[in-house]
Amino acid sequence: MPAKQTYKFSIPHLRILDQDGKVNKKLDPGLSDEVLITLYRRMVLAREADQRMLRLQRQGRLGTFSPSTGQEAAACGPALAMEESDWLVPAFRELGALLMRGVPLHRVLLFWGGFEEGNIFPGVERTLPIAVIVASQIPHAAGVAYTMKYRREPSAVLCFFGDGATSEGDFHEGLNFASVWKAPVVFICQNNQWAISTPLERQMNSETVAQKAVAYGIPGIRVDGNDPLAMYAATHEALERARAGEGPTLIEALTYRLMMHTTADDPSKYRSDEEVQAWKDRDPLRRMRRLLDSRKLWSDTEEEALLAQVKVQIDGEVKIYEQGVRAKPDVLFDHVWAERYPEIEEQRAAFLARQQGGETHG
Amino acid sequence: MARMNMVQAINLALHEEMKRDENVIVMGQDVGVNEGVFRVTAGLYKEFGERRVIDTPLAESGILGTAVGMALAGLRPVAEMQFSGFSYLMMGHLEGHCSRYRSRTHGHLTVPLVVRMPYGGGVRALEHHSESREAMFAHIPGIKVVIPSGPRNARALLTAAIRDADTVVFMEPKRSYRAFREEVPEESEVWPIGKARVVQEGTDLTLVSWGAMLRMALEAAGEAHARRGVSVEIIDLLSISPMDTETILDSVKKTGRCVIAQEAPLRLGPASEIIARINDKALLYLEAPVGRVGSYDVVTPYFGREQAYFPGVDSVRRAIDETLDF
Numbered sequence: 001m002p003a004k005q006t007y008k009f010s011i012p013h014l015r016i017l018d019q020d021g022k023v024n025k026k027l028d029p030g031l032s033d034e035v036l037i038t039l040y041r042r043m044v045l046a047r048e049a050d051q052r053m054l055r056l057q058r059q060g061r062l063g064t065f066s067p068s069t070g071q072e073a074a075a076c077g078p079a080l081a082m083e084e085s086d087w088l089v090p091a092f093r094e095l096g097a098l099l100m101r102g103v104p105l106h107r108v109l110l111f112w113g114g115f116e117e118g119n120i121f122p123g124v125e126r127t128l129p130i131a132v133i134v135a136s137q138i139p140h141a142a143g144v145a146y147t148m149k150y151r152r153e154p155s156a157v158l159c160f161f162g163d164g165a166t167s168e169g170d171f172h173e174g175l176n177f178a179s180v181w182k183a184p185v186v187f188i189c190q191n192n193q194w195a196i197s198t199p200l201e202r203q204m205n206s207e208t209v210a211q212k213a214v215a216y217g218i219p220g221i222r223v224d225g226n227d228p229l230a231m232y233a234a235t236h237e238a239l240e241r242a243r244a245g246e247g248p249t250l251i252e253a254l255t256y257r258l259m260m261h262t263t264a265d266d267p268s269k270y271r272s273d274e275e276v277q278a279w280k281d282r283d284p285l286r287r288m289r290r291l292l293d294s295r296k297l298w299s300d301t302e303e304e305a306l307l308a309q310v311k312v313q314i315d316g317e318v319k320i321y322e323q324g325v326r327a328k329p330d331v332l333f334d335h336v337w338a339e340r341y342p343e344i345e346e347q348r349a350a351f352l353a354r355q356q357g358g359e360t361h362g
Numbered sequence: 363m364a365r366m367n368m369v370q371a372i373n374l375a376l377h378e379e380m381k382r383d384e385n386v387i388v389m390g391q392d393v394g395v396n397e398g399v400f401r402v403t404a405g406l407y408k409e410f411g412e413r414r415v416i417d418t419p420l421a422e423s424g425i426l427g428t429a430v431g432m433a434l435a436g437l438r439p440v441a442e443m444q445f446s447g448f449s450y451l452m453m454g455h456l457e458g459h460c461s462r463y464r465s466r467t468h469g470h471l472t473v474p475l476v477v478r479m480p481y482g483g484g485v486r487a488l489e490h491h492s493e494s495r496e497a498m499f500a501h502i503p504g505i506k507v508v509i510p511s512g513p514r515n516a517r518a519l520l521t522a523a524i525r526d527a528d529t530v531v532f533m534e535p536k537r538s539y540r541a542f543r544e545e546v547p548e549e550s551e552v553w554p555i556g557k558a559r560v561v562q563e564g565t566d567l568t569l570v571s572w573g574a575m576l577r578m579a580l581e582a583a584g585e586a587h588a589r590r591g592v593s594v595e596i597i598d599l600l601s602i603s604p605m606d607t608e609t610i611l612d613s614v615k616k617t618g619r620c621v622i623a624q625e626a627p628l629r630l631g632p633a634s635e636i637i638a639r640i641n642d643k644a645l646l647y648l649e650a651p652v653g654r655v656g657s658y659d660v661v662t663p664y665f666g667r668e669q670a671y672f673p674g675v676d677s678v679r680r681a682i683d684e685t686l687d688f
């Protein structure tokens with residue numbers, strides 16, 4: 001047995017806004033009324049858009065996608081803490097963060113609708129597209145952060161991923177590189193407690209995700225992921241530290257995926273209705289609404305007006321999506337490399353001839 | 363005999379082999395409680411429990427790496443990659459260890475395991491879920507690459523793969539998972555790996571295909587027969603590595619014409635290798651250049667544009683005509 005302990009650690013937990021909408025005064029980040037309302041509006045937009053996407057998918061108007069209902073606080077709180085000059089490196093379940101970054105909903109629809117146009121965000125800088133390969137974006141975030149440091153830019157990187165992602169080598173490698181480089185990056189693990197059918201306790205034998213930070217010598221914190229104020233505050237502080245040259249942080253957002261993993265998944269195979277119901281009671285939107293109510297910032301009339309306005313906005317985006325922001329059919333031959341080469345151009349010519357001849361296949 | 367689809371047939375082989383040999387275990391993401399995202403592992407967790415049907419953490423390199431260790435120590439792991447698009451994360455172990463343990467120990471240590479993975483397009487799936495990269499795997503010496511085309515051969519070849527002495531990459535064309543049913547014999551079958559099958563005899567042209575393309579090849583051949591009375595011999599390759607040169611050459615020597623239809627991109631794909639072998643051993647029997655059907659050599663487009671990218675029955679028919687009319 002070792003005689004001496006070399007390392008002890010404790011993991012801070014953060015909650016600011018409780019389920020009844022009460023704010024812990026000592027920790028209140030002091031967001032203005034206006035900002036609180038904006039945050040709520042964004043969360044509602046994310047929720048309504050998500051639910052519309054589910055319907056579109058069921059109607060065959062959208063492909064398989066990963067709903068984010070229930071995780072709005074964990075996505076929107078951090079996005080609120082970002083500067084425009086910071087980078088957003090998403091996974092695939094942060095719809096709210098993408099929308100807050102200014103990505104138009106129709107671009108997100110194009111992505112899940114099967115068009116590369118969904119990866120192009122005109123006018124939105126420093127926002128990488130959705131990453132489907134679990135955890136692959138984590139080392140990318142570390143590399144982007146190194147570049148910010150290299151250029152002496154006071155910008156940081158915000159990188160999202162899930163609890164399942166922490167099992168991939170890319171997670172460990174990405175955190176280690178970022179730590180060794182003291183790179184300005186904030187890692188946000190949306191611990192929604194499931195990776196498809198795999199529950200957290202089968203994913204890892206550690207009590208928290210946050211404690212994995214200890215191994216890499218960086219701060220780690222577990223945050224109530226359904227508390228938008230805590231998510232904002234923790235991210236704000238971590239981004240400030242990152243921009244000040246103090247290196248990366250790992251934030252674990254403890255939250256829950258209320259819907260299926262993707263529209264191709266049947267969660268009743270692996271989890272109970274009771275569990276889902278218990279988390280429905282902790283809905284981040286309701287919590288935020290209670291806060292606004294308690295400060296007399298909101299009413300049912302305003303809620304109705306918001307829902308009506310959001311509906312019009314979503315309708316408009318769906319229309320743009322369905323009318324198509326689509327490149328020409330042979331665009332798949334355009335961007336194989338920066339230059340054009342005969343071997344591809346020959347195939348393009350054959351493709352065009354076949355299309356003209358009415359053939360539908362390659 | 364029972365009629366079943368490919369998912370059921372693969373599931374049957376897993377059941378039979380787990381029952382036969384308690385060293386056989388199944389591992390992967392969501393293969394246990396959830397029974398696999400395509401339900402290929404249905405019933406296994408219930409029947410064999412969590413010791414033998416392991417829901418692993420989300421790490422492809424970890425899955426194959428630990429499977430290598432299990433195989434070295436005497437188990438027969440059947441590891442699942444949830445989609446072939448994520449299998450590249452296990453490449454280090456495949457190339458670095460599965461391929462060479464046998465040769466670096468002169469046969470003293472071996473890695474008998476199976477890596478199953480759904481692959482291929484045509485089901486309007488998300489990015490990274492539609493590629494056909496069998497050539498990448500087949501390029502690695504020391505591993506085997508098997509691709510079934512239907513329920514019966516899927517069951518017989520997976521059984522063979524599980525009993526095989528080496529690492530077998532078993533690629534399942536997911537487009538064919540539930541596309542059709544076929545009679546599968548009551549008794550367990552073991553088809554030899556490395557052997558192609560002549561699925562239709564013919565005299566005018568040899569058509570080589572595998573995986574989901576085989577059905578399109580059959581349809582195109584039937585159409586060509588109806589339209590111009592041509593008799594097409596169809597070969598289901600079944601094993602990309604090792605590759606059954608003999609069956610192909612015997613047929614080509616007889617017909618003098620050949621078309622190869624693959625779903626994978628054209629360049630440096632299995633068709634290129636088949637043509638090289640025909641050139642080496644049967645060039646003078648040819649009456650026309652060997653025709654080749656495949657996907658374009660571009661990045662697989664998202665599903666909104668995938669139809670125009672993947673070859674179809676049209677594409678095979680066109681190649682048959684060109685080869686006949688040369």
Ligand SMILES: Cc1ncc(C[n+]2csc(CCOP(=O)(O)OP(=O)(O)O)c2C)c(N)n1
Binds near residue numbers: 133135161166
């Ligand atoms: C490398 C890789 N392996 C497997 C998959 C298939 N897959 C997609 S999402 C997912 C689970 C992800 O779980 P988690 O990281 O917790 O994120 P969540 O889906 O819960 O948001 C899996 C296994 C993938 N996309 N990428």
Ligand SMILES: [Mg+2]
Binds near residue numbers: 162163194195196
């Ligand atoms: Mg998760």
